[in-house]
Amino acid sequence: MTDEPTPPAASPGRRRPLLRTAGAAGTGLASAAAALGAGELAAYATGAPTAPVIAVGSAAIDLTPTPLKEYAVRTFGTHDKAVLLGGIYLTMALLAALAGLLAVRRPAAGAVVFGAFGALGAWAALSRPGAAAADCAPSLVAGLVGAVAVLLLAGLFCRAVSMAAAQRPEAAGEPEEPEEPEHDGQEPLSRPAGSTSRRTVLAATAGTFAAGALAGTAGRALTDRRFDVTAARGAVRLPAPAEPLPALPAAVHPDVRGLSAFTTPNADFYRVDTALVLPRIDPREWTLRVHGLVDRPRLLTFDELLREPLEELDYTLSCVSNEVGGPYVGTARWLGASLPALLRRAGVRAGADQLVGRSKDGMTIGTPLESVLDGRRALLAVAMNGEALPLAHGFPCRSLVPGFYGYASATKWLVDLEVTAFAAFDPYWVRRGWDRTGVVRTASRIEVPAPFAKVPAGDVDVAGTAWATHRGIAAVEVRIDEGPWQRAELAVDAGPDLWRQWSYRWPAAAPGTHRVEVRATDAGGAVQPERRATPFPAGATGWHSTVVTVT
Numbered sequence: 152m153t154d155e156p157t158p159p160a161a162s163p164g165r166r167r168p169l170l171r172t173a174g175a176a177g178t179g180l181a182s183a184a185a186a187l188g189a190g191e192l193a194a195y196a197t198g199a200p201t202a203p204v205i206a207v208g209s210a211a212i213d214l215t216p217t218p219l220k221e222y223a224v225r226t227f228g229t230h231d232k233a234v235l236l237g238g239i240y241l242t243m244a245l246l247a248a249l250a251g252l253l254a255v256r257r258p259a260a261g262a263v264v265f266g267a268f269g270a271l272g273a274w275a276a277l278s279r280p281g282a283a284a285a286d287c288a289p290s291l292v293a294g295l296v297g298a299v300a301v302l303l304l305a306g307l308f309c310r311a312v313s314m315a316a317a318q319r320p321e322a323a324g325e326p327e328e329p330e331e332p333e334h335d336g337q338e339p340l341s342r343p344a345g346s347t348s349r350r351t352v353l354a355a356t357a358g359t360f361a362a363g364a365l366a367g368t369a370g371r372a373l374t375d376r377r378f379d380v381t382a383a384r385g386a387v388r389l390p391a392p393a394e395p396l397p398a399l400p401a402a403v404h405p406d407v408r409g410l411s412a413f414t415t416p417n418a419d420f421y422r423v424d425t426a427l428v429l430p431r432i433d434p435r436e437w438t439l440r441v442h443g444l445v446d447r448p449r450l451l452t453f454d455e456l457l458r459e460p461l462e463e464l465d466y467t468l469s470c471v472s473n474e475v476g477g478p479y480v481g482t483a484r485w486l487g488a489s490l491p492a493l494l495r496r497a498g499v500r501a502g503a504d505q506l507v508g509r510s511k512d513g514m515t516i517g518t519p520l521e522s523v524l525d526g527r528r529a530l531l532a533v534a535m536n537g538e539a540l541p542l543a544h545g546f547p548c549r550s551l552v553p554g555f556y557g558y559a560s561a562t563k564w565l566v567d568l569e570v571t572a573f574a575a576f577d578p579y580w581v582r583r584g585w586d587r588t589g590v591v592r593t594a595s596r597i598e599v600p601a602p603f604a605k606v607p608a609g610d611v612d613v614a615g616t617a618w619a620t621h622r623g624i625a626a627v628e629v630r631i632d633e634g635p636w637q638r639a640e641l642a643v644d645a646g647p648d649l650w651r652q653w654s655y656r657w658p659a660a661a662p663g664t665h666r667v668e669v670r671a672t673d674a675g676g677a678v679q680p681e682r683r684a685t686p687f688p689a690g691a692t693g694w695h696s697t698v699v700t701v702t
């Protein structure tokens with residue numbers, strides 16, 4: 152020892168309690184790994200969404216208050232689910248470590264913590280819409296395995312500690328203090344029993360952790376294989392449309408470099424949903440139940456749906472959560488059966504004013520029935536840009552009703568259509584405070600130049616997209632530095648259900664920083680309001696702007 156004061160962490164006397172704490176936390180972490188691994192294996196038997204973390208995560212999504220959900224979508228975008236899962240794993244790891252600290256003092260208490268987690272997971276699994284009793288099994292298995300593991304590991308740990316203490320004459324009966332100043336943290340050779348025991352604990356802890364991780368990985372892989380529907384999707388033979396649409400004219404795109412394509416490739420199409428794991432539906436087992444306020448309820452198979460006269464629809468789908476200038480909008484050529492034709496055949500009864508779609512994963516989406524039946528081309532879509540719907544976009548069937556945001560019209564993994572009344576049922580998002588109707592607000596976006604781009608003085612191409620789906624875009628205007636509004640040139644109009652791309656040649660003379668703004672007018676003559684509104688509860692409003700530096 153020197154007479155200099157030594158920082159506590161470096162003092163040899165403190166090193167052992169620190170290691171001891173880490174070891175205790177390790178027993179908790181290893182037990183948690185074993186629990187989750189066992190849970191994943193058990194989920195192989197019951198189904199993917201029943202694994203403990205997925206069940207808890209899905210319940211968390213549904214319980215998350217709307218402002219936090221909005222924040223997550225805004226901040227993490229399409230990565231929101233990865234962030235959520237990461238957060239759950241981190242929280243679990245922290246709690247497991249604490250449970251380990253508790254368990255080495257009171258093993259039974261540690262076991263109770265794991266049991267409680269199992270119960271929480273079971274509750275979460277059972278709270279999922281359409282859950283079966285067996286869905287709680289993976290969490291119960293996880294809780295049980297975690298409890299047993301922590302009892303065994305903590306028991307081993309306690310024995311090792313008391314053994315080490317017993318061999319330390321001056322410290323008998325006092326496992327943590329006082330310290331032994333003559334040792335520098337190395338185990339002296341005169342303690343073979345204690346060191347072996349410590350090694351045993353370490354090996355058991357590490358082994359349990361590894362076994363848990365292995366079981367988890369294997370369980371997840373087995374589940375993925377068991378519920379894989381990519382082959383079934385590949386085997387879908389898409390019938391030709393009854394009346395094929397002509398190809399879109401090239402002039403729908405102003406041909407400005409950097410401007411997004413008119414038709415969004417499937418791989419680039421935005422994805423917004425609450426599904427932590429994608430629902431995987433084998434089309435051979437898929438049915439669509441049509442019921443509620445109808446004269447002739449029916450159950451439709453996928454083959455029957457494909458035998459309907461199929462229609463093509465070029466349509467721009469957009470999300471209510473899209474911020475001004477945001478990316479949650481895309482255009483595709485969809486193929487599907489006519490939704491209004493199906494409803495007419497079912498015979499809609501008086502008193503019905505809402506059509507509710509339900510998905511395999513329990514999402515509910517409500518659309519004004521009057522609009523579905525007013526002659527617009529609402530679809531039960533089975534294909535997107537020439538291929539069967541991608542899994543992430545609702546395979547094998549989703550609804551689309553032009554003019555409404557996705558949350559109010561575009562049920563993915565659709566399995567059930569109920570004709571009902573707004574007074575009788577509030578769908579998922581409406582229960583969370585979102586607008587009942589979900590009519591798309593007029594929006595416009597500057598894509599070129601990119602934000603904070605540097606452009607040489609001279610003519611600068613400004614270009615972007617604007618949409619007021621089902622109403623159509625009549626005009627787009629641009630202004631620079633709050634000068635007079637200038638008409639942008641609209642590309643060819645391919646129909647009101649589609650976005651409209653536009654361009655404007657800006658004679659940029661003055662070097663320096665400039666602000667470019669855009670606003671659109673819908674076909675009804677309504678100009679996009681300047682007032683900024685958040686996406687919640689009925690869609691964002693306000694003008695998009697971008698800052699450009701002329702050099």
Ligand SMILES: Nc1nc2c(c(=O)[nH]1)N[C@H]1C(S)=C(S)[C@@H](COP(=O)(O)O)O[C@H]1N2
Pocket residue numbers: 420421422423424425426468469470471510511512514543544545556557558561562563564
């Ligand atoms: N089953 C299900 N369908 C859903 C959702 C969902 O969370 N679950 N989200 C809706 C929302 S909010 C939007 S904007 C669109 C997005 O469709 P996309 O992911 O194919 O772009 O799907 C809609 N359909």
Ligand SMILES: [Mo]
Pocket residue numbers: 423469470471472556557558
């Ligand atoms: Mo959305």
